[in-house]
Structure formats: structure tokens, C-alpha cells
Amino acid sequence: MPEKTKKTLLHSWHTACGANMADFGGYHMPLWYPAGVKKEHLSVLTNAGIFDTSHMAAIRIEGPGAFDLLQLCFTKNLAACVGKKQSPLKPGKCAYGVFLKDNGEVIDDAIVYQLSGKLYMVVVNAGMGGRVTEHLKVRSGPRRVELTDLTDRLGKMDIQGPAAAKILGKVLANPEKTLQGMSYFSFKGEVGKTTVFGSQVRLVDGIPLLLSRTGYTGEFGFEIFMAPEHIVKAWELIIQSGRDFGLIPCGLAARDSLRTGAVLPLSHQDIGSWPFVNHPWPFALPLNPEGTGFTKKFIGDEALLNIKEPTYTYPFVGYDLRKVSVCAPAVVLDPEGMKIGDVLTCVTDMGIGRHNDRIFSIASPDKPENFHPGGLSCGFVKVKSKLFPGQIVYLRDTIRKIKAIIVEDIRPDRTARRSINEMMA
Amino acid sequence: MKGIDQLIIPDVRYAPDHEWARLEGDRVRVGISDYAQDQLGDIVYVELPRVGDTFERGEVFGTVESVKAVSELYIPVGGEILAVNPALEGSPELVNTDPYHEGWMIDVKPGDLKELDALMSQNAYVRMLKGLD
Structure with missing residues (x-):
């Protein structure tokens, strides 16, 4: 960790707006703005949110x-x-x-x-x-x-949520041409030796961008890179233009609950100093179709194929919004009360709830009438033996014990993979 | 983030764990300070004791859960629980929006009112928050 906490170039904007700030990864970052985490989380599910990610x-x-x-x-x-x-x-x-x-x-x-x-x-x-x-x-x-x-040489912000393309439609210099054909995990723009430079992709006021159809929320959206000197201007322009679409600034707390609901890992928490196997992210490995080996040689491959004491990481969902604290720390118990592992992440996704045993999101097209989800705790557990979707476990910290079910997925009806044409219409 | 001085009101006493206590007739009403709720962020769940339960000063009487964390609540004045705020079950956000009034948590029949006197004044609490003491 750096000795001194760094600030992104949007730091004074965050504090002037009344954001609650905290240190994360060596940077003093907004946890939430006065709207609050719940509104920020829900806004990304239904409209859009903008995140300062210049610390990356x-x-x-x-x-x-x-x-x-x-x-x-x-x-x-x-x-x-x-x-x-x-x-x-x-x-x-x-x-x-x-x-x-x-x-x-x-x-x-x-x-x-x-x-x-x-x-x-x-x-x-x-x-x-x-x-x-x-x-x-x-x-x-x-x-x-x-x-x-390029640490600290790139400004970066993420626009996430179903309205993201419509908002970019207002602020890009040539929106239709730029957004056209942008599939999930594609990008447009260039990066020079030092930062983003004179690319074809620009904001209306000429700021060059690298625009990437990616994100860390599970929702439709973009990560946007630019030269640091432009970031405050770009941020203010997008916030102003996005207001009509319900865009609000969002902090790290909403980012954490959104990514967990989307079953995305937090580095050094859900993945880290243990072998990268038996987890919900097999798409990050070059597995052969049978899943028995790899399609290329890479650093760590031999170790992954010869695990002596395997661990297994699974997503879980609780039965109400109450969570356990992973700093406490929290342990995983089987129904007989035996400790079988540790809780890696436990947060509350405030956009989901159960109805007749099925999880719906506020963005689910077939959600029940008058659906007002109370939120569900969710996250990841790392255990010593295999579990299967549907198995019940208990999570215990120093304060409480909660019941949870092992699942394959958490928040339903996410928008990340929707087609750009659908989201521009 | 509001300034500390805006968050602390004069007519209650404060505990080091950020609970407040106010004498109302013969009972002591208890909640958490505006500073505490501001630090916790959106409060989504409050777990409170049953009427009739008794606690010694400093014992855990419940938990307050924000999107960020789960925190235990310590009773600033020991005694019997006379009432819990029924509104918090459906509207825990009252602790955020009105921590000193609508967002109250419990009413206690105090065992020893000297425990109330031992709590901090507004000035002392502000000094503690600013790290002056």
C-alpha cells in the first residue's frame, strides 16, 4: 500500500457534494453521496449511475x-x-x-x-x-x-445502467456512429504512450475518449477512459446531461453491492492468495470443452491442475437483508453446525427480494405486482468441500447467524449483455 | 458529509458509542446520534429488544444495520425496556432522517439516573468527535 493516501482529480467534486469518503486501494474515494447507497444501487438497476474509477x-x-x-x-x-x-x-x-x-x-x-x-x-x-x-x-x-x-495517467469513469447509451447519445460528438455495433466487451478509442489521445471518439466539446462496453455492476454500461486533465469537465457534462435520464453519482458502496449481486469477484477478497480454481468464474480460465485441462500454457497452470487441498468458492443468497460482517470474521457452518469454511463477501443487494421462493429484481420484466423488494444479503463463501446449488448453509459472525442458500446466480434480469440497439432505442 | 457541529444537538446526553439518551418524564428515551447515522449511511434494519427485557448500562440491546455494516447498540442507561419504536420495523430510514426524534429506538425505565448524568454533554461529545479529548 502507498504510504500516503492519494486523491483522484474528482476528489474536491466529491467532497463539495457531501460524499462520505473512505480509503480504498490507497485512494480517498466516495463511499456514497447524500442520496444514499440504496438510491444509488437502485438507480443503476433502473436508470443509470456514474462512478469515479480513476483510482484503477x-x-x-x-x-x-x-x-x-x-x-x-x-x-x-x-x-x-x-x-x-x-x-x-x-x-x-x-x-x-x-x-x-x-x-x-x-x-x-x-x-x-x-x-x-x-x-x-x-x-x-x-x-x-x-x-x-x-x-x-x-x-x-x-x-x-x-x-x-499508466497509474494516475488516465482519468476513468463508469456509466452503468440501462439509460447509459441514451445519456452518451447526448454527450458524444458523433453518438450514432460511435455507439453503433458496440457489443459487450468491445471498445473504441486509442491510448498513446502517456494517455488517451486524439481519437475518433470524442465528447461534444472535443475531449478524446476510450469508450469500453464493460463495467463492474452487471448492468448495461460503459467504462470511459480519458486524459486526467479532462475528467472534471467530462464528469460535470455527463452528470448534467444525464439528469433527465435519472443518472446520479454513485460511490464504492453501491459498486460493491451491485457487483456482488452480479456474481463478480472483488480482487484480494473473493479471489486472492489461494489457487484460482473451483469458483464461479470459469470463463476467466482457458478450460477445454470437457473442463479437464487448459487450451494453452500459462503461469500457474500446473499448480491449478495439481491441487492438493482444494477449496471451493460459491455464491450464496440469504433470506432477508441481514448480513454478517466479514471483518468479524464470519464462518460458514453446515446444517449440523460444523465449520466448513469462511465468508469472503457479504453485502445486501437492495434491488432484489423473494416472491414465492423465486428471486426477482426491481428490473425484472415479470416481477409481481406492487413488488417492493426488501433486499437480500448475498456474497461468496469459500469452503473445504463441494456444495451444490440449493444447499443450505449458515453464516455466523460475532453478532448473529443467518441462513443462506448456495446459488448459481444472484440478481436476475441483469442488463450487461443487452444489445446496444435495444438500449439506444 | 455534514460538519460535526451540525449533527449534535444540545438537549440530549451522549455515550462514547454514539447513543443518545433524553429524560422524558420518568423514562429515558434512547437513539443514535446524527453523527453515527451519517457514518453508517442508509440504515436498512434495526433489531430491538422486547418490552420488559432488562439491561445493565453498556449491555448490547440491539443492532443497527446499514448497507455498509452491522453495528451493536449499547444501552447508555440501564433498566427495563418500556417501549420500542414500532415505526422502525417498516421505516428504519427514520434513524437517518430524524435520529433524535422520529428515529428514537427504545424507552427505558432507568435503574439509576446518575448513569444519565455520567453521559457526555453536547460540548463534550463534539470534543470527542473532533478528537480533542
Whole structure:
């Protein structure tokens, strides 16, 4: 961790707006704004929210050895990762995976963007730019690559929620052309040696962007990169234009509850210093169709195939909004009361509730009449033996014990994968 | 985030764990301070004791759950629970919107009113929050 807490360039905007601030990944970040976490969470499910994600780091990798280095270090098979046909990554497409140590433990998760033939950008978590750059440098060997840690050289914000494309329609210089054909995990724009530069993708006032159809909420939306000097202006423009669509600024607390409901891991909490197998994110591994081995060689692969003491990570949902505290810490008990593991994440998704044993979201098209969800606790457990969807476990911290059910998915009817045409209409 | 001075009112006494207590006739009404609710964020659930339960000063009488965390509530004045706020079951957000009045939590029949005197005044609590003491 850095010795001194850093601030993003939107820090004074957040504090002037009355945000509750806290340290996260070495940055002083908004937890929530005066609207409150619940409104922020719900707004992303029904309208849209905007998040300052400038604390995240990026690394630029350029050179004839770039692809080969990423194939060695990144778990996703970049030669077979795009679409149902599993075609190779190409310029304008990005892929999610993780970087592992030789022992199969996670260094960090990341999205790899192919900018052009021999040029990639890797987006990692806050404070991880230096660590991952160093890892790539050490592992590059004789490969000809130039690595640049872009930590604090990119401004980044995420617009997430079903209204995201309509809002971008108001602020992009050439919205129809820009948004056209933007499928999930595609992007448009360029990154130079130091930051986003003179790309074709611009805001109405000329600010160049890298616009990525990705996010960390499970909802339809975009991650937007730009040069840091433009971020305050861009943020204010988008907030002003988004107001008519119900866009509100959202903090890290809503980001955490949204991503958990979407079954997405938090690096160093749900994935971390244990082998990256037996978890809800098999799509981040280059598994063969039978799931018995890998389609490429990569750092950590041998360790993952030879686990001596396996652990299993599963999503769970509780029966009301009450949660347990993972800092307490919280343990997982089987129905007989035996400890079988630990709770990794436990939050409340305020947008979901049960009706006749089925979970609905406020965004479910077939939700019951007068559906006012009370919220459900949810998260991830890591246990010593296999569990199956439908199995009941109990989670206990120092304050309480709650009942939970192991599930395959948490918040239904998420919008992340909807077609861009549908969301622009 | 509101300034500390805006969050603290004069007519109640404060405990170090951010509960407040106010003498109302022969009973003591208890809730959490505006500072505490501001730190917790959206309060989504409040777990309160049953009428008739008794607690010694400092014992846990319930929990308050925000989207961020679950916190235990410590009784600032020991005694018997005379009433719990029925509105909090359906509207826990009252603790956020009106922590000193509509968002009250319990009424206690105090065992020893000296415990109330031992709590902090507005000034002392503000000094504690600002880290001055």
C-alpha cells in the first residue's frame, strides 16, 4: 500500500457534494453521496449511475512480444476468447482474466484491451499498476516489449445502467456512429504512450475518449477512459446531461453491492492468495470443452491442475437483508453446525427480494405486482468441500447467524449483455 | 458529509458509542446520534429488544444495520425496556432522517439516573468527535 493516501482529480467534486469518503486501494474515494447507497444501487438497476474509477490502474504493453507475454501471464486464452465462436482477440475487443503466480494464487484480475496489432492496454485494480507491471517485466524474458505503468495517467469513469447509451447519445460528438455495433466487451478509442489521445471518439466539446462496453455492476454500461486533465469537465457534462435520464453519482458502496449481486469477484477478497480454481468464474480460465485441462500454457497452470487441498468458492443468497460482517470474521457452518469454511463477501443487494421462493429484481420484466423488494444479503463463501446449488448453509459472525442458500446466480434480469440497439432505442 | 457541529444537538446526553439518551418524564428515551447515522449511511434494519427485557448500562440491546455494516447498540442507561419504536420495523430510514426524534429506538425505565448524568454533554461529545479529548 502507498504510504500516503492519494486523491483522484474528482476528489474536491466529491467532497463539495457531501460524499462520505473512505480509503480504498490507497485512494480517498466516495463511499456514497447524500442520496444514499440504496438510491444509488437502485438507480443503476433502473436508470443509470456514474462512478469515479480513476483510482484503477492501467498498463500499456507494446511490441512484437506483447501477445506472447500476455498469453504466458494472463489466464484467458487470447487466441480464443471472442464471442461464441471463441475467435482470437482483435483490435477493438477486450477480455477478462487474472494474473497468477506460479503457485496458482491470484496477483490481480484485469481486462486486456487490444488497441492494435502489437499494442495492448491492461486495466488492473487500484494500486496494482506497479505490481503487475513488475510481474510482466520479470516474466518478459527475451520478448521484445515495452511496458508503461499508466497509474494516475488516465482519468476513468463508469456509466452503468440501462439509460447509459441514451445519456452518451447526448454527450458524444458523433453518438450514432460511435455507439453503433458496440457489443459487450468491445471498445473504441486509442491510448498513446502517456494517455488517451486524439481519437475518433470524442465528447461534444472535443475531449478524446476510450469508450469500453464493460463495467463492474452487471448492468448495461460503459467504462470511459480519458486524459486526467479532462475528467472534471467530462464528469460535470455527463452528470448534467444525464439528469433527465435519472443518472446520479454513485460511490464504492453501491459498486460493491451491485457487483456482488452480479456474481463478480472483488480482487484480494473473493479471489486472492489461494489457487484460482473451483469458483464461479470459469470463463476467466482457458478450460477445454470437457473442463479437464487448459487450451494453452500459462503461469500457474500446473499448480491449478495439481491441487492438493482444494477449496471451493460459491455464491450464496440469504433470506432477508441481514448480513454478517466479514471483518468479524464470519464462518460458514453446515446444517449440523460444523465449520466448513469462511465468508469472503457479504453485502445486501437492495434491488432484489423473494416472491414465492423465486428471486426477482426491481428490473425484472415479470416481477409481481406492487413488488417492493426488501433486499437480500448475498456474497461468496469459500469452503473445504463441494456444495451444490440449493444447499443450505449458515453464516455466523460475532453478532448473529443467518441462513443462506448456495446459488448459481444472484440478481436476475441483469442488463450487461443487452444489445446496444435495444438500449439506444 | 455534514460538519460535526451540525449533527449534535444540545438537549440530549451522549455515550462514547454514539447513543443518545433524553429524560422524558420518568423514562429515558434512547437513539443514535446524527453523527453515527451519517457514518453508517442508509440504515436498512434495526433489531430491538422486547418490552420488559432488562439491561445493565453498556449491555448490547440491539443492532443497527446499514448497507455498509452491522453495528451493536449499547444501552447508555440501564433498566427495563418500556417501549420500542414500532415505526422502525417498516421505516428504519427514520434513524437517518430524524435520529433524535422520529428515529428514537427504545424507552427505558432507568435503574439509576446518575448513569444519565455520567453521559457526555453536547460540548463534550463534539470534543470527542473532533478528537480533542
